[in-house]
Amino acid sequence: MKIVVIQGPNLNMLGVREQQVYGSMKLEQIHAQMKDFGAKSGMEVEFFQSNLEGEIVDKIQECYGDASGIIINAAAYTHTSIAIRDAISAVNLPTIEVHISNIHRREEFRKQNMIAPVCTSSIVGFGPFGYHLAMVGMVQIMNEVKAVQEMQKQQSQATEAK
Structure with missing residues (x-):
């Protein structure tokens, strides 16, 4: 299982x-x-950071079929960014949005969120x-996906056996 971590501008x-606002930890x-954490959880983790919107859109699109x-x-x-929103929607992968600060307690313009409606979850x-x-949330999502796939496989096998 491969998770791609995409980091935006600045x-x-x-x-x-x-x-x-953002603490002292470096990226x-x-x-x-x-x-x-990924290694301990059996996940391959790939990292990408860009200050350019188009590069972020390209990276999201590259995740289709690969992550x-x-x-x-x-x-x-x-x-x-409607472009980033549309890319997330297009690839249709479980996507968790992260913000270090609480964007809801900051400037008014930060309260508009273009991507949250197409993400699986948001952590702020x-x-x-x-x-x-x-990462913990993604492990849970992946476990749920596996469970559904396994159940569908068993149902298919039961149907074929009849």
Whole structure:
């Protein structure tokens, strides 16, 4: 099972920018923790960060047929990008949105969320720990998908046996 973690604009500056909002952890540290959890959970984890909207759209599209799920922090594009929203919708993969800060307690423009309606779930305001919660959530989603697939397989075999 492969999970792709997509990080949007300015997240490469974590640990430097607005530490009072985003904390002191660097993106590389967050990714190291996610990779460790993924290895323990039997998940391959791939990381991607871009400040460019089109590159993020391309990466989401590359997930189709290659990944089991997506964890995304679209950062500022959360509030503006119909293109990212449409890409998430198009690939139809379990997608968990993460925001380090609580976007609902910040500036008014951050309360508009273009991608949440097409994501499986959203995790906001837990700081870098939100990424761990997303990994736990993705394991649960993948277990549920496997259970449904197994049940469908058993039903199909039972139907064929009759």
